[in-house]
Amino acid sequence: MQTIRVETPSAKYDVIAGSGLIQTLAPRIERIAGRLPRRVFVLTSGPIWALWGEAFLASFAEEPIVLFLEPGEKFKTLGSVDKLLRQMARAGGDRGSLLIAFGGGIVGDVGGFLAAIYMRGIAYVQVPTTFLAQVDSSVGGKTGVNLPEGKNLVGSFNHPLAVFADIAVLGTLPARELRAGLMESIKAGIIRDRALLRFMDEHAAEVLGRDAKALEKVIAASIRMKAGVVNRDERENGLRMILNLGHTVGHALEQATGYKALLHGEAVGWGMIAALFLARRRGTITASQFERLEILIHLYGPLPALKVKAKRVIAATGGDKKNVGGVRRFVLPIGIGDAGVVEDVTPAELDAAVAYMLAQAAEKPKAEKKAR
Amino acid sequence: MQTIRVETPSAKYDVIAGSGLIQTLAPRIERIAGRLPRRVFVLTSGPIWALWGEAFLASFAEEPIVLFLEPGEKFKTLGSVDKLLRQMARAGGDRGSLLIAFGGGIVGDVGGFLAAIYMRGIAYVQVPTTFLAQVDSSVGGKTGVNLPEGKNLVGSFNHPLAVFADIAVLGTLPARELRAGLMESIKAGIIRDRALLRFMDEHAAEVLGRDAKALEKVIAASIRMKAGVVNRDERENGLRMILNLGHTVGHALEQATGYKALLHGEAVGWGMIAALFLARRRGTITASQFERLEILIHLYGPLPALKVKAKRVIAATGGDKKNVGGVRRFVLPIGIGDAGVVEDVTPAELDAAVAYMLAQAAEKPKAEKKAR
Numbered sequence: 036m037q038t039i040r041v042e043t044p045s046a047k048y049d050v051i052a053g054s055g056l057i058q059t060l061a062p063r064i065e066r067i068a069g070r071l072p073r074r075v076f077v078l079t080s081g082p083i084w085a086l087w088g089e090a091f092l093a094s095f096a097e098e099p100i101v102l103f104l105e106p107g108e109k110f111k112t113l114g115s116v117d118k119l120l121r122q123m124a125r126a127g128g129d130r131g132s133l134l135i136a137f138g139g140g141i142v143g144d145v146g147g148f149l150a151a152i153y154m155r156g157i158a159y160v161q162v163p164t165t166f167l168a169q170v171d172s173s174v175g176g177k178t179g180v181n182l183p184e185g186k187n188l189v190g191s192f193n194h195p196l197a198v199f200a201d202i203a204v205l206g207t208l209p210a211r212e213l214r215a216g217l218m219e220s221i222k223a224g225i226i227r228d229r230a231l232l233r234f235m236d237e238h239a240a241e242v243l244g245r246d247a248k249a250l251e252k253v254i255a256a257s258i259r260m261k262a263g264v265v266n267r268d269e270r271e272n273g274l275r276m277i278l279n280l281g282h283t284v285g286h287a288l289e290q291a292t293g294y295k296a297l298l299h300g301e302a303v304g305w306g307m308i309a310a311l312f313l314a315r316r317r318g319t320i321t322a323s324q325f326e327r328l329e330i331l332i333h334l335y336g337p338l339p340a341l342k343v344k345a346k347r348v349i350a351a352t353g354g355d356k357k358n359v360g361g362v363r364r365f366v367l368p369i370g371i372g373d374a375g376v377v378e379d380v381t382p383a384e385l386d387a388a389v390a391y392m393l394a395q396a397a398e399k400p401k402a403e404k405k406a407r
Numbered sequence: 408m409q410t411i412r413v414e415t416p417s418a419k420y421d422v423i424a425g426s427g428l429i430q431t432l433a434p435r436i437e438r439i440a441g442r443l444p445r446r447v448f449v450l451t452s453g454p455i456w457a458l459w460g461e462a463f464l465a466s467f468a469e470e471p472i473v474l475f476l477e478p479g480e481k482f483k484t485l486g487s488v489d490k491l492l493r494q495m496a497r498a499g500g501d502r503g504s505l506l507i508a509f510g511g512g513i514v515g516d517v518g519g520f521l522a523a524i525y526m527r528g529i530a531y532v533q534v535p536t537t538f539l540a541q542v543d544s545s546v547g548g549k550t551g552v553n554l555p556e557g558k559n560l561v562g563s564f565n566h567p568l569a570v571f572a573d574i575a576v577l578g579t580l581p582a583r584e585l586r587a588g589l590m591e592s593i594k595a596g597i598i599r600d601r602a603l604l605r606f607m608d609e610h611a612a613e614v615l616g617r618d619a620k621a622l623e624k625v626i627a628a629s630i631r632m633k634a635g636v637v638n639r640d641e642r643e644n645g646l647r648m649i650l651n652l653g654h655t656v657g658h659a660l661e662q663a664t665g666y667k668a669l670l671h672g673e674a675v676g677w678g679m680i681a682a683l684f685l686a687r688r689r690g691t692i693t694a695s696q697f698e699r700l701e702i703l704i705h706l707y708g709p710l711p712a713l714k715v716k717a718k719r720v721i722a723a724t725g726g727d728k729k730n731v732g733g734v735r736r737f738v739l740p741i742g743i744g745d746a747g748v749v750e751d752v753t754p755a756e757l758d759a760a761v762a763y764m765l766a767q768a769a770e771k772p773k774a775e776k777k778a779r
Contacts, residue, residue, distance in 0.1 A: 045417075113485060113488070113489045113492075114489075116485070117485045117486075117554075120485075120554060120560065120561055121554055121555065121556055124554050124556035124557060124560050125556055151563065152524070152551070152561050152562060152563060153560070153561065154560060154561075154562075155549065155550075155551060155562045155563055155564055156563070156564065177527065179524070179527060182489075182492060182493055182496050183493065184493055184496035184497055185496060188492065188496050188525070188526060189492055189524050189525065189526075190524060190526075190527045191523065191524060191527055191528070191563065192527055192528065
């Protein structure tokens with residue numbers, strides 16, 4: 036078990052990563068929050084609750100009130116938030132209530148947002164159940180939902196009391212989701228942690244085979260990287276921007292494909308390919324670094340093939356949240372282990388990067404064979 | 408012109424009260440926020456914009472994007488928020504955008520909430536146009552909307568960059584709204600400011616006749632009182648609770664009458680009568696203080712007659728946001744100029760207070776004649 040401390044100007048809390056946490060949640064939360072309040076809400080999704088609900092309830096003396104969010108990005112909406120807030124009000128939730136977000140990234144984002152705005156804010160705890168949510172969305176306090184106009188356009192910065200990342204829960208995670216989540220760990224390595232990248236290079240079989248020790252190592256390192264960045268830049272004014280490597284094109288891909296064809300991590304995987312291409316062109320990474328990173332991304336693939344017009348992807352990059360005052364921002368790696376933000380990517384550069392990525396994405400995936 | 412400083416752990420800003428502010432808004436905001444961003448949004452309501460839109464636009468070199476919220480409590484919903492957020496996204500709002508809430512309390516509450524959650528937070532400015540909004544809802548950072556289950560159940564604490572309370576705008580305010588707003592000033596006097604209460608006692612004719620000096624004095628004193636309380640207790644953990652004098656029963660009345668029969672200030676006026684009754688019974692105010700305060704409330708009336716069952720009002724007090732862990736909290740005055748929170752109001756006491764209030768409220772209003 037590993038504990039990673041997050042310390043920002045507005046919150047201090049621990050992320051605990053290890054096996055068997057969910058069977059012992061209630062006493063763990065009580066140690067942090069004091070006695071559990073009269074109303075404890077659990078936001079989860081049907082599939083997760085079917086698999087892990089019983090284990091979850093094991094440590095609670097009084098049964099919490101379970102709220103369900105239907106699985107899928109298309110339910111990450113203000114409509115769902117409205118429905119859930121009303122359920123909380125009808126169940127007698129008050130300002131002292133506690134919410135536990137028990138599920139993947141969407142459950143975490145919606146749960147954190149519910150906690151941010153229900154009665155102007157109640158306490159909450161994250162119990163992420165996917166690899167991606169464990170390494171990424173449960174750390175940093177970003178919460179929210181989508182609008183039809185774009186992803187994550189509505190939300191709050193709202194930190195949990197604690198995050199419990201239970202490695203054992205990943206045992207029931209579909210392989211595709213695990214691989215998609217690992218893209219964020221690759222990202223972590225590229226922008227901040229050469230050692231993590233080397234470990235992932237050398238131990239791909241153990242990681243993809245869900246060896247508990249290997250997973251804990253990758254997860255803890257990824258969380259530590261993110262916590263380190265968030266600690267220094269809570270509000271995404273500067274450094275935190277680098278966490279968006281692969282996200283400018285990644286978000287555009289998700290939007291252009293209607294959030295259906297790709298898991299978030301997969302979109303980031305493709306987005307990283309585009310960003311790496313740009314970085315190689317500009318010389319912030321060498322050709323051999325480019326090749327090594329591209330192979331690594333495919334090693335943890337396959338990234339799904341894509342059928343989408345370059346034009347649509349490029350247009351969608353214009354609506355990215357990272358743009359302030361109409362500037363299109365891009366995160367580019369600088370060698371391996373560092374990254375920076377550029378604002379002067381030309382249309383020609385963007386065209387070339389998207390074309391390169393889409394040419395690859397049109398081929399049949401072949402990387403999976405290599406990885407096994 | 409008077410400037411009142413609000414300083415909380417999370418925000419420092421000025422509330423400026425005076426005449427003729429809205430014609431000079433743009434340079435005033437630039438002095439605080441620096442150059443205006445590319446996208447400035449104004450949230451307002453049709454009637455206010457028809458009266459004051461031209462004056463508002465006078466100082467803006469580039470025309471801001473005007474968003475409309477339909478007037479009335481029934482549009483203070485997540486549905487409206489959804490619609491407005493989408494308009495902002497479609498108009499190209501980004502993280503650097505600024506929102507100006509130009510209207511009454513509802514526009515302020517919704518505008519502050521939009522700014523809190525659009526792209527996880529953009530800057531905003533309050534330009535309240537009703538007496539109530541100027542003295543109450545624009546100071547303290549409370550923002551949000553209603554659920555069908557209760558008022559203000561959803562929201563954020565989100566402070567503006569500045570508040571501009573233009574006394575001249577009150578010239579077009581309906582008399583009923585002015586009188587309702589003045590209930591919050593009476594509240595301010597009761598809980599914290601004997602001098603304000605004395606002034607209101609002695610200068611009712613000037614205040615109700617909208618004498619600019621008298622209004623500025625009452626408004627500035629009311630804001631100063633609220634700012635002083637908020638400065639010491641931003642998150643409503645302790646002291647700030649006393650601002651809710653009259654609100655436990657007031658909110659219940661609003662809920663029990665479907666938010667239609669009463670303006671918020673009127674509900675608070677009736678709620679204060681109930682709270683004063685309780686306080687007299689418990690001896691925290693004397694019979695003569697009770698009488699004086701009750702007369703003052705009616706002097707600034709009339710409070711509308713009510714047709715509502717005591718049972719419904721009492722039931723509705725159970726859903727008040729101020730309840731934590733099922734305890735029903737009441738703010739009671741202690742003499743004049745102080746107040747405290749009690750949690751042990753018995754059902755019998757509550758019954759008696761609501762019965763007393765409703766008996767008065769069933770009579771035809773007669774106070775107005777006295778006041779003129």
